[in-house]
Amino acid sequence: MTKAVQESTPAPYDALAEAKALLRRIRAAALATLAPPDGEPFATLVNVATEPDGSPILLMSQLAAHTRHLANDPRLSLLLAQSGAGDPLAHPRLTLTGKAEKVTEPKRRAALKARFLARHPKSALYADFGDFAFFHVEIAQAHLNGGFGKTGRFDAATLLTDVQGADALLSGEADALAHMNADHKDALALYATVLAGAQHGAWQVTGIDPDGLDLADGDLTARLVFPQRVIDGEGLRKMLVELAKAARS
Structure with a gap:
């Protein structure tokens, strides 16, 4: 298992705490997928929520180009960025890499739906449309850029919340x-x-x-x-x- 490595993080900056906060707070993310047949990069914007352990939840139309890309190749990247006044690059952002899994098992889908709609209540208007589906994102790696001179790299085991026994x-x-x-x-x-x-x-x-x-x-x-x-x-x-x-x- 890859160990967490913190790079260029001046004390008392806590890169892991910042990464965990962004994972939980940010409501929309830039989603990058690989378009067939040649793996051409493709980026779009999606709403995001999290499971209890912090794994991202996506609700996407299966008619969308990025959803079709994921059906062909489930690899993706998500960029969770905090906005604010001044230079956009001075604000923290978290880049996740991993794979998307469409969730169809009824009990698990219901759990994802409840978490997602609690964060995005307006999505209830279309969450149960036939062409929409919930996706679980299995995180592989996370890279934090907390602003100038503040970075960190983490694997999933380090970033996610332990839900064992809970x-x-x-x-x-x-x-x-x-x-x-x-x-x-x-x-x-x-x-x-x-x-x-x-x-x-x-x-x-x-x-x-x-x-x-x-x-x-x-x-x-x-x-x-x-x-x-x-x-x-x-x-x-x-x-x-x-x-x-x-x-x-």
Whole structure:
């Protein structure tokens, strides 16, 4: 297995933490595929969400050129880039390489659909059209460019979240999302603004995994990273109570 290598990363810059944050926060990515018959490079734009372990989820029309390319050759690259004022190259971006797998097994497809629509609710308008399909991206490598002089390279095992032993947490995700979004809006606002550094807004939680919460306010996103790994509902409850106390103090 390839080990993680951090290149030109001045302390105290944490390249892996930046890469993990981009993987969870960025809602759209540049997708590069290889067009038959000669492997001509082809780039487009796609919406992206993540599975609990961080693997990207794509929802694509099977009539699209890039989807046909992937049916011929599943290799791809995704560029997740943070935008902002000033020089675009001063902002961090994460390049992923790997393979796309169309998901048709009903239970697994339903899980991908729930995660994707939590991040992109407007996609519910066409998610079940006959020509659309959900794809799991198996990451091989990731390259972070965090801005000038800040880089890192990671394999999938280093970048992704360990979900071993977290079945109880993941199986209860839907109920936890509904409860938190209905009854704990004040706490979510604290998590987003005080702990995750986001602007004030109507924040909701869109995803839960052992490493943290994915938060969204319309087109804005934030990531709350847990200080310790959480694997079940009781651990999640205790963690969120402690984080709310920390934010209020």
